[in-house]
Amino acid sequence: MDLNTLWFILITVLFVGFFFLEGFDYGVGILLPFLGRNDRERRVIINTIGPVWDGNEVWMITAGGASFAAFPSFYATLFSGFYLALVLLLLALIVRGVAFEFRSKLDSPRWRGRWDWIIFAGSLVPALLWGVAICNLLHGVPVDAKMTYVGGFFTLLNPYALVGGVATVALFALHGAVFLALKTDGDIRRRARAFASKLWFPATGLVFLLALLTALMTDVLPRLGYDPGVVPATAVVSLLLVRYFIGKEREGWAFILTGISVAFNVITVFMGLYPRLIVSSLDPAWSLTIYNASSSPYTLKVMTIVALTLVPFVLVYQAWSYWVFRKRLTVESYLEY
Secondary structure (H helix, E strand, O other): OOHHHHHHHHHHHHHHHHHHHHHHHHHHHHHHHHHOOOHHHHHHHHHHHOOOHHHHHHHHHHHHHHHHHHOHHHHHHHHHHOHHHHHHHHHHHHHHHHHHHHOOOOOOHHHHHHHHHHHHHHHHHHHHHHHHHHHHHHHOEOEOOOOOEOOOHHHHOOHHHHHHHHHHHHHHHHHHHHHHHHHEOOHHHHHHHHHHHHHHHHHHHHHHHHHHHHHHHOOHHHHHOOOOOHHHHHHHHHHHHHHHHHHOOOHHHHHHHHHHHHHHHHHHHHHHHOOEEEOEOOOHHHOEEOOOOOOOHHHHHHHHHHHHHHHHHHHHHHHHHHHHOOOOEOOOOOOOO
């Protein structure tokens, strides 16, 4: 295995970690105004992700930094071509972070209600845009021979990508609902479990619709074959099993399965891309790959040494933080902070 392939795999792992962890974060934010019937319940819902949401976003920053260092041409084309979409994503994340901090500054139902809806929007918009962006990479965007994006903002809003965005929102909402059922108790837990049971149908339907459109509108099927292998099959089977474990009130297993579905769907996308990074819709020969968009071999070698040295410490720290805040939350144990 060469270093270019190794870094493609490492960036895939970073995006898998990001979508797995930030996926339930976004899902919790999307469900906040609907599952919390009063201010205290909504505070409990926010507290389920309060200690970890900012740490989860580090995976996105790390993935972006790794992409810039390992594949600078890919980073340049992506951030120039998807500029407006990425600005919207960053603005949504900024106001979401502000909302977490400012929500409890005033003891006013109207004040807190407005910030709750900002958290909702700040979670919905990134989830939608990430789905749109990933599907566009797979579907193809107008990139010329100079690795320059020559389309516009609305070029990205094609039907296939929009279905991908909506499917991502639905899957993250399901992931978040199961997470809330796992992290809370009492009425919120029962409500979250019921909501997850209802969300499973549209989320599963949208994911299957996206899979069908991917087979029809991209070159993934010819590349992976009619028997794509264990990874896509695992993504499908795990999502189908979620409904069973929700019905059995086994939230832990349901959360593991939604996480596996999210992770393996992301891996499937990167399998369909490899060795490409961005598919050119103008000419397949103009696609950005792990070879024509990469840094020098020396840069990749240094990055590999640094990553193998530091990443284990980051993983241990994040695992420890989840262990510390592992207990279920209830309205009775509610603390304002």
